[in-house]
Each structure stands twice: as C-alpha cells, then as structure tokens.
Amino acid sequence: MVRVRDNRDKVAFAALFTHFAPRIKGYLIKSGADATTAEECAQDVMTTLWRKAEQFDPTRASVATWIFTIARNRRIDMLRRDRRPEPEDLPWGPEPEPEQIHVLEMQQEAARLAQAVATLPPNQRSLIEQAYFGDLTQAQIAKETGLPLGTIKSRLRLALDRLRHAMK
Amino acid sequence: MTQPDITSPSGTAIRHHLNEATLMGYAAGTLPEAFNLIVATHLSLCDRCRADVQAYDAxxxxxxxxxxxxxxxxxxxxxxxxxxxxxxxxxxxxxxxxDFPAPLQDYVGGDLDAVRWRPLGMGVKQAILPTSKAATARLFLIPAGAAMPDHGHNGTEMTLVLKGAFLDGNDYFARGDIEIADIDVQHIPIADVHEDCICLAVTDAPLRFTGILPSILQKFFRI
Incomplete structure (x- = not known):
C-alpha cells in the first residue's frame, strides 16, 4: 500500500487488487448487492483507493481497515442509505512522519484482531457479521433472529470483550 | 457511558460519551443520517470516542x-x-x-450565526436540520436558566451540548457532552444560568410532551 501511495506503483496496486477486490465484492454481496453491482462497486472502491492513497496513514489503520471504510462508504451510496458525515480533522497541526515502530504496532494489532475475529464462537461471530454486513441495528437483529435484545447486547458485548482482550 | 475526565481537543473535559451500540453502528454504517451527524459532531470534539470508532473500523x-x-x-x-x-x-x-464542528457547519450552512431559529415558546427555539426521515436532527436554544419542556420519549434521544451547559437531575452536561435518553426516561433538562445553551438533539421517534405544548401541536412543530 505504501508503494501505491508513494510511488504510484501499479504492480503493487494489482497485488492489492488481487487480494482485496474479491473480499470487497464478497462483503457487498453479503450486504445485499447483486453480483453485477457488487463487481462494479468493488472496482470503484479500488479506484478510490488509488485516488485517495495519499490519505492512507499506516499508523492509524491497517490496509484492510482503511479499505473497509472506503467499501462501507461505497455501500452506503450503493444502497442509497443515509448520508454519513465524517468528523473533522484533529487540530493537531501537520502530522509528523510516521515512525516505523508505530506502523509495526498497528500491523501487529490488526493481525491479533483478525485472529480474534476468526476464532469467535459462532453465535457471537454471526451477530457481529449481521451488525456490520446485514445493515441492521441491534433492535432489528432482535426481530430477525427472534432473540431477546438483551441476549444480543450481551453476546455482542462478549464478542467485543474478546476482541479487546486480544488487542492487549 | 460516564467515564473519568479526559481532555478534548478543545481543552474541556468530556464526561458523557457515546454508547457502544452507537459507535459500532457508525463504524458499520447502519445508523440513520441524523445519528451519523451527531456522532460525527461529537467525534470532532472527543478523542476517546474517535479512538473507539477506529477500533470498530478495525x-x-x-x-x-x-x-x-x-x-x-x-x-x-x-x-x-x-x-x-x-x-x-x-x-x-x-x-x-x-462553535460548530465542521460536519455540523455543513448541515447548518455556517456557524451559530447562520442558524435559522423558530420560536417554540418560553424563549426556547429550534432549527430542524435537513436529514433523511428515519430520524430527526435539530438544534435547540434554551435560554440561560430555563427548562426544556418536560418530555418523555417514544424512542432514543441523544443531546449534544455545543455551547453553554445544562443540568438534568444530578448530571451536568457541558460542551462536547452527550446525553442519551431511552424510551423510559422522563427528564427535564435545565440550561445553566451562565449563558444560553445550544445543543444538537437527535430522535428516532417523536417526543411525548406532557407539559406546556399540547401534543396536537407536535406535528406542526415537528418535535
């Protein structure tokens, strides 16, 4: 990703594309898009990544996380859902050059989090997925699954606690 | 969520934060526009919730x-x-x-002086912001020392202080603080006496007024 950002390297872009475009497409299909729309939107997301590459800050987010935020915003447009304003930039002045140690920390945290997500118990995992992909609020998940809202809240909390624990 | 003081970018201590479900919904992209607006406005003032949203993004x-x-x-x-x-x-x-963070200024079309207020009576004013119909966002001006009309809720109401402060029971809410009132809360926020209180309030259902404003007028005022 840094090579895409700093060198406008299309070979590096192609490698990112090969890894992430199928994932973005899968995410959009799970969110309710048909295959054709999901294909188009996945290409849009990767094109946006190329255009906005200079905004990528490896001390703040992993590549997967950054791509998720672009894909999420594209999904909101695609489903013609509600606008989602972003917070303003922090008034901290110009950012210093990212230190390699922070980049490494972020990568390690992302890897631990991915591992923790992959090993969540199935009932917690499926609720997290519905919360992110199903476009449902907790109350709507309750209606859909027939589970009491309290159960959903406590399972989601358990899942998040596990994820938090993994980040420590 | 009530947590120990932290310092926001604006230098004031924020004591009342967003809840988990809302932060997660913002990261997942499942909230109605009005709630997205109040979250983005709060995050512009609150480092802690901003960091939490980054974790939910992750x-x-x-x-x-x-x-x-x-x-x-x-x-x-x-x-x-x-x-x-x-x-x-x-x-x-x-x-x-x-007074207004950037995402809110985008909706108002400027800062506090650009707000087109409508009187609600008793010196209270409101301005409804243009969002999707799934939820309503409006600004309130409550004169110093005055009470908001006594009201309960049919849904969730979030109130973010932008200027001045209000008291609700024993809790004090100042700039950056957000109060989350659920369906069972019957509350009477009162503006601090030092200055008029400006806040952004978001609801996902109409309010139930029990006091000065007859409910037949609710539709008219869109509150």
Missing part, C-alpha cells in the same frame, strides 16, 4: 479479510484502465473554527 477490516467472491474476468484490467482517467482527489477535510 473490526470491520478484520471481517472483510474473511470474505470472498469471484471477480469478473476483466476486473483488474478494467480497473487499471480507469486509474489514470480519474481526477486527482480533493484535499483533506477542513477543521472548522467557531
């Missing part, structure tokens, strides 16, 4: 890693062909000066 990133769907044959070639055609990106998001 959960989204981890979930994305596990997805997969086969691409069309020409997918990469088509995308590569588009790269050079796209215009250069716009600059980074701006940082606002004034």
């Amino acid at each position: 959960v989204g990133g981890a979930l994305l890693e596990d997805e997969s769907a086969a691409l069309a044959d020409e997918s990469l070639a088509q995308t590569l062909a588009r790269l050079d055609a796209d215009p250069k990106p716009a600059g980074r998001k701006k940082t606002a000066t004034g």
Whole structure:
C-alpha cells in the first residue's frame, strides 16, 4: 500500500487488487448487492483507493481497515442509505512522519484482531457479521433472529470483550 | 457511558460519551443520517470516542479479510484502465473554527450565526436540520436558566451540548457532552444560568410532551 501511495506503483496496486477486490465484492454481496453491482462497486472502491492513497496513514489503520471504510462508504451510496458525515480533522497541526515502530504496532494489532475475529464462537461471530454486513441495528437483529435484545447486547458485548482482550 | 475526565481537543473535559451500540453502528454504517451527524459532531470534539470508532473500523477490516467472491474476468484490467482517467482527489477535510464542528457547519450552512431559529415558546427555539426521515436532527436554544419542556420519549434521544451547559437531575452536561435518553426516561433538562445553551438533539421517534405544548401541536412543530 505504501508503494501505491508513494510511488504510484501499479504492480503493487494489482497485488492489492488481487487480494482485496474479491473480499470487497464478497462483503457487498453479503450486504445485499447483486453480483453485477457488487463487481462494479468493488472496482470503484479500488479506484478510490488509488485516488485517495495519499490519505492512507499506516499508523492509524491497517490496509484492510482503511479499505473497509472506503467499501462501507461505497455501500452506503450503493444502497442509497443515509448520508454519513465524517468528523473533522484533529487540530493537531501537520502530522509528523510516521515512525516505523508505530506502523509495526498497528500491523501487529490488526493481525491479533483478525485472529480474534476468526476464532469467535459462532453465535457471537454471526451477530457481529449481521451488525456490520446485514445493515441492521441491534433492535432489528432482535426481530430477525427472534432473540431477546438483551441476549444480543450481551453476546455482542462478549464478542467485543474478546476482541479487546486480544488487542492487549 | 460516564467515564473519568479526559481532555478534548478543545481543552474541556468530556464526561458523557457515546454508547457502544452507537459507535459500532457508525463504524458499520447502519445508523440513520441524523445519528451519523451527531456522532460525527461529537467525534470532532472527543478523542476517546474517535479512538473507539477506529477500533470498530478495525473490526470491520478484520471481517472483510474473511470474505470472498469471484471477480469478473476483466476486473483488474478494467480497473487499471480507469486509474489514470480519474481526477486527482480533493484535499483533506477542513477543521472548522467557531462553535460548530465542521460536519455540523455543513448541515447548518455556517456557524451559530447562520442558524435559522423558530420560536417554540418560553424563549426556547429550534432549527430542524435537513436529514433523511428515519430520524430527526435539530438544534435547540434554551435560554440561560430555563427548562426544556418536560418530555418523555417514544424512542432514543441523544443531546449534544455545543455551547453553554445544562443540568438534568444530578448530571451536568457541558460542551462536547452527550446525553442519551431511552424510551423510559422522563427528564427535564435545565440550561445553566451562565449563558444560553445550544445543543444538537437527535430522535428516532417523536417526543411525548406532557407539559406546556399540547401534543396536537407536535406535528406542526415537528418535535
């Protein structure tokens, strides 16, 4: 990703594309898009990544996380859902050059989090997925699954606690 | 959520924060527009909730890693062909000066002096902001020392203080603080006596007024 950002390297872009475009497409299909729309939107997301590459800050987010935020915003447009304003930039002045140690920390945290997500118990995992992909609020998940809202809240909390624990 | 003091970018201590479900919904992209607006406005003032949203974004990133769907044959070639055609990106998001953070200024069309207030009686004023119908966002001006009309809720109401402060029971809410009132809360926020209180309030259902404003007028005032 840094090579895409700093060198406008299309070979590096192609490698990112090969890894992430199928994932973005899968995410959009799970969110309710048909295959054709999901294909188009996945290409849009990767094109946006190329255009906005200079905004990528490896001390703040992993590549997967950054791509998720672009894909999420594209999904909101695609489903013609509600606008989602972003917070303003922090008034901290110009950012210093990212230190390699922070980049490494972020990568390690992302890897631990991915591992923790992959090993969540199935009932917690499926609720997290519905919360992110199903476009449902907790109350709507309750209606859909027939589970009491309290159960959903406590399972989601358990899942998040596990994820938090993994980040420590 | 009530937590120990932390210092916000504006230098004041924020004591009342967003809850988990709302932060997660914002990261997942499932909230109505009015709630997205109040979250973005609060995050502009609150480092802690901003960091929490980044963590929820990271959960989204981890979930994305596990997805997969086969691409069309020409997918990469088509995308590569588009790269050079796209215009250069716009600059980074701006940082606002004034009472309103940038996302709120976008909806108002300016800072506090640009708000088009409508009187609600007893000196209280409101301005409804243009959002989707799934939820309502409006600004309130409550004169110093005055009470908001006594009301309960049919849904969730969030109130973010932008200027001045209000008291609700024993809790004190100042700039950046957010109060979350659920369906069972019957509450009477009272503006601090030192200055008029300006806040952004978001509801996902009409309020139930029990006091000065007859409910027949609710539709008229859209509150």
